[in-house]
Structures are given as structure tokens and as C-alpha cells.
Amino acid sequence: MDKLIIIKIGGNIIDDENKLLLFLKNFAAIDTHKILVHGGGKLATRLAGQMNTPQQLVDGRRITDAETLKIVTMVYAGYINKNIVAQLQANGCNAIGLTGADGNAILAHKRVHPTMDYGFVGDVDAVHASLLTTLLGQGLCPVLSPITHDKKGQLLNTNADTIAQETAKALGSFYDTELIYSFEKNGVLLDIDNENSVIKKLNLAYYRELKNEGKIFAGMIPKLDNAFSALQNGVKKVIIGKAEEIQLLLSGDKGTSISHD
Amino acid sequence: MDKLIIIKIGGNIIDDENKLLLFLKNFAAIDTHKILVHGGGKLATRLAGQMNTPQQLVDGRRITDAETLKIVTMVYAGYINKNIVAQLQANGCNAIGLTGADGNAILAHKRVHPTMDYGFVGDVDAVHASLLTTLLGQGLCPVLSPITHDKKGQLLNTNADTIAQETAKALGSFYDTELIYSFEKNGVLLDIDNENSVIKKLNLAYYRELKNEGKIFAGMIPKLDNAFSALQNGVKKVIIGKAEEIQLLLSGDKGTSISHD
Numbered sequence: 001m002d003k004l005i006i007i008k009i010g011g012n013i014i015d016d017e018n019k020l021l022l023f024l025k026n027f028a029a030i031d032t033h034k035i036l037v038h039g040g041g042k043l044a045t046r047l048a049g050q051m052n053t054p055q056q057l058v059d060g061r062r063i064t065d066a067e068t069l070k071i072v073t074m075v076y077a078g079y080i081n082k083n084i085v086a087q088l089q090a091n092g093c094n095a096i097g098l099t100g101a102d103g104n105a106i107l108a109h110k111r112v113h114p115t116m117d118y119g120f121v122g123d124v125d126a127v128h129a130s131l132l133t134t135l136l137g138q139g140l141c142p143v144l145s146p147i148t149h150d151k152k153g154q155l156l157n158t159n160a161d162t163i164a165q166e167t168a169k170a171l172g173s174f175y176d177t178e179l180i181y182s183f184e185k186n187g188v189l190l191d192i193d194n195e196n197s198v199i200k201k202l203n204l205a206y207y208r209e210l211k212n213e214g215k216i217f218a219g220m221i222p223k224l225d226n227a228f229s230a231l232q233n234g235v236k237k238v239i240i241g242k243a244e245e246i247q248l249l250l251s252g253d254k255g256t257s258i259s260h261d
Numbered sequence: 262m263d264k265l266i267i268i269k270i271g272g273n274i275i276d277d278e279n280k281l282l283l284f285l286k287n288f289a290a291i292d293t294h295k296i297l298v299h300g301g302g303k304l305a306t307r308l309a310g311q312m313n314t315p316q317q318l319v320d321g322r323r324i325t326d327a328e329t330l331k332i333v334t335m336v337y338a339g340y341i342n343k344n345i346v347a348q349l350q351a352n353g354c355n356a357i358g359l360t361g362a363d364g365n366a367i368l369a370h371k372r373v374h375p376t377m378d379y380g381f382v383g384d385v386d387a388v389h390a391s392l393l394t395t396l397l398g399q400g401l402c403p404v405l406s407p408i409t410h411d412k413k414g415q416l417l418n419t420n421a422d423t424i425a426q427e428t429a430k431a432l433g434s435f436y437d438t439e440l441i442y443s444f445e446k447n448g449v450l451l452d453i454d455n456e457n458s459v460i461k462k463l464n465l466a467y468y469r470e471l472k473n474e475g476k477i478f479a480g481m482i483p484k485l486d487n488a489f490s491a492l493q494n495g496v497k498k499v500i501i502g503k504a505e506e507i508q509l510l511l512s513g514d515k516g517t518s519i520s521h522d
Binding site for chain 1: 308311312313331334335336337338339340342343344346347348350351355356357358359360362363364365392395399401408410412413414415416
């Protein structure tokens with residue numbers, strides 16, 4: 001099977017133009033099938049301020065009312081996605097930007113919650129592999145923005161980590177798939193206050209051991225649970241680390257590498 | 262050769278939600294290969310107002326400074342494009358939204374003008390047919406927004422009529438291509454004040470005759486020159502009329518049909 005690398009980048013890179021340009025240059029140079037998944041950044045919040053749309057956050061999650069959906073559709077699917085695509089094209093990478101609505105790539109439904117109305121937030125039902133495999137087969141590099149749809153005409157704001165994970169699972173039977181979550185730290189840390197305490201390799205047994213000993217800090221647990229869920233669903237390897245060091249993450253010299261063995 | 266229908270819709274439809282939804286329903290039902298090209302609408306101007314970005318118009322053309330480019334990228338490539346795609350998906354049409362940067366579909370350069378700086382306005386160099394034929398071959402319906410790129414990392418604001426025309430020319434040797442320009446009038450009128458004076462059929466000889474007699478009003482001449490240019494470059498037929506009457510335009514019962522004979 002061909003190798004496929006799926007990289008998720010978050011707001012910390014997107015909001016820093018120089019870091020983003022350097023990351024995209026390095027990403028373009030990766031010489032395998034690849035998919036980029038991007039989150040949002042501060043621009044959506046800034047634009048909401050300019051448009052006098054108050055932003056409601058509950059447990060750190062943005063409540064997506066109709067006006068906020070309009071803003072994130074403009075910023076994520078428009079401004080951020082198309083600028084990333086244009087920069088990748090300039091670096092010789094044949095990128096194509098997509099939301100989940102495009103080619104019905106990612107089907108979702110509006111979140112159902114017993115007590116909370118998250119608004120137009122989408123939970124993923126299915127990533128349709130056939131469009132993505134067709135594009136990859138043509139030498140194209142899909143760039144996925146965190147907007148999906150319900151196939152009833154409704155766009156939905158969707159977590160980019162989830163999109164990356166579900167895309168990796170859907171493509172795991174077609175490619176040797178590696179999933180890279182980039183964030184602001186060097187990797188999974190044994191000591192949250194020490195950037196040099198990166199756990200180089202993590203398998204399920206070691207993860208359970210560390211969790212039992214209370215050595216994995218709470219914020220990391222959902223990310224790692226997702227990583228092991230991806231491994232159980234056909235993904236070969238998950239790497240967590242800094243987007244600025246993408247080559248070193250891929251070579252195994254930096255970051256935390258999570259795998260079965 | 263398979264038939265391909267390329268339809269360009271403008272602001273008058275995009276700004277009217279009910280008209281747009283009805284148009285998209287009718288468009289989705291067209292049972293051939295098809296491409297939709299959309300322009301902008303009043304939303305970009307409204308958003309510029311909210312963001313306190315003054316809009317400069319010269320001869321009816323928006324000057325695209327950096328802030329305006331950001332706005333039109335958000336509105337055209339994000340909000341308008343993705344909402345159209347989601348609605349088409351809801352109507353069973355497997356739409357995929359693209360800018361010229363996506364898959365390097367449309368290459369352009371920043372307009373060069375001896376006395377005027379139009380800002381980030383793009384003139385089209387090439388429409389790359391291979392991506393579009395691949396997508397059409399997969400049963401997908403490309404939805405093109407009027408944003409292109411220069412393959413050096415710069416997005417460019419580009420006239421939607423031009424995108425429709427250049428796309429039709431590029432695909433004319435692969436498909437029996439018909440190009441439909443929709444606008445707010447019933448078709449090309451013999452008497453600009455009489456909506457019932459639609460010229461049903463127009464060929465080059467008749468067009469020259471009418472032009473010599475001063476019977477074609479000035480605003481229509483560039484549109485018609487473009488139509489005949491498309492016909493000379495492999496496009497089979499150009500139809501001009503109202504988007505609300507798309508079926509009647511396609512059946513030849515309404516609008517102006519422009520062809521060689």
C-alpha cells in the first residue's frame with residue numbers, strides 16, 4: 001500500500017504568518033500522498049468583533065449561532081483554506097481545498113445534546129473515501145477545512161481534530177496511513193512544565209500504566225484516547241508534536257510516536 | 262461527445278435567497294455534465310461596510326486592495342460558494358466548489374494597466390481542463406467562484422463572466438459545450454425598453470447587421486463579442502437570458518440563442 005500522511009494544524013500556526021509559510025513550504029516538500037486538515041484561528045473571533053457578533057463560549061467551545069456559522073464559513077472555508085491552497089500551489093504542491101460539503105466528502109449531523117444547544121456544530125457521521133482516493137490518485141493534495149454539511153443544505157462547524165481522525169480512519173484501509181496532530185508543545189510530556197520531558201514512544205500498555213500512575217495530564221487524555229481509537233481503526237501511527245518541526249516528527253526525531261507496539 | 266452545460270449566475274440571483282434556492286433546485290435537475298460559475302453579490306459590499314473598508318469603484322469595477330481581496334475571498338470562495346454547494350448536495354447534485362487556486366484550475370496574472378492600478382484583480386491566462394474533466398468524469402459538478410491565483414501564492418479577484426467563457430473554451434474540445442449567461446433581462450433585446458423584444462436567434466451575420474443599424478445597445482456589445490469569441494473557440498452555443506427560466510433557456514423557448522448558423 002502507498003503511504004499517506006495526514007497532518008492537522010491548529011490556530012497557533014495559522015495565526016502566525018511566518019510560521020505558517022514555513023510550515024507550508026515544508027509540507028509541500030513531503031514526498032508521499034498527503035492531506036492537510038486545518039482548524040481556525042483568531043481571525044474568526046476578530047471578524048465577529050468587527051461585525052458586532054458576540055461570541056459565546058461554553059467549556060471552551062464556541063456556540064455556533066447562524067451569524068457565527070456565516071463567519072466561520074467565510075474565514076475557515078474561504079480566507080484560511082484558499083490562502084493555504086494558494087501558498088501550497090506556489091510551493092509546487094497541487095493542493096485542492098475542500099469542506100465536507102464539497103463532493104459530499106464529510107457527512108455530519110447537528111449535535112444533539114440533552115441540555116445544551118451548541119447551534120450549528122456538526123458531529124461526523126462518515127468520511128467518504130472515494131472522492132479523497134480519486135483526488136490523491138490524481139496527485140492532488142486535499143486541504144480540509146473544518147466545515148461539514150448534513151446533505152440537507154445545512155453547513156456545520158466541526159472540530160478539526162475529529163475531521164483529521166475520521167479521515168485517517170476512512171483511508172486506513174487504502175493507504176499506510178500516519179496521522180500527525182500538531183499543537184503548541186513538543187509532544188506528550190511526562191511533566192507538563194518541562195518541554196524536555198517528551199515521551200518518545202507510547203503504546204497502549206505504557207499509556208494505561210502512565211494513566212494509572214496519574215502521569216498523563218488531564219487535557220491530553222481525550223487526544224490520546226482518540227489516537228488509540230484511530231490505531232484500532234486501521235491507522236498505522238499517530239504522531240503528536242510541533243508543526244514547526246514537521247520533518248523531525250516524520251523522521252521520528254521529535255514528538256511522541258503512538259503505535260501498537 | 263458528451264454534452265456539457267456551463268451556467269453563469271450573477272448577483273441579482275445570489276442576493277435573492279428564494280430565487281437562488283429555486284434556481285439551484287432547477288440546476289440540480291439538469292441531466293448532463295454541468296458546471297456552475299457564480300459571481301458575487303451585495304454581501305461583499307455590506308461586509309466591507311461593517312469592516313469599515315471603503316470600496317473604490319472605477320467605471321463600475323471594484324478596485325481590489327488587500328483588505329477587499331480578503332473580503333471577496335471570504336464571501337465568494339467561502340460563504341457563497343459553500344452555501345451553493347450545500348444546497349446542490351441537498352438536491353442530489355454532487356457539487357464541488359473550487360477557486361482557480363484549487364488544483365491550479367485557473368491560472369491568472371495581476372492586471373497590468375498603463376494608468377490604473379486595479380489592485381488584486383486577475384486576468385485569466387489558462388483554464389486547466391484536466392482537473393475539470395476528471396471531476397466531471399466522476400459525476401461531480403464543479404462550482405466555480407470568481408477567485409483565481411497566479412501560482413506564486415497570490416489570490417486574485419476575477420470577473421465571473423470571463424471565468425465562464427474561458428472555462429467553456431477550454432472544455433469545448435472535450436464536450437459539446439453550451440454556455441449560458443444569465444442576467445436580469447429576458448435576453449438580448451431589440452428595444453432596450455421592451456422586455457418582449459427578445460431576439461430569439463442571433464448569428465454573426467445578423468449581429469453585424471444589427472450593430473451597423475445601431476440596434477444593439479452599447480452595454481450588450483462586450484457580452485456579445487465575448488459570446489462570438491467563445492463560438493469561434495469550440496463552444497457550440499451561447500444562450501443569454503434569465504436564471505429563473507433556466508429550463509426554458511435550455512429548451513430554446515426563452516432567451517437569446519447565439520450560434521454559428
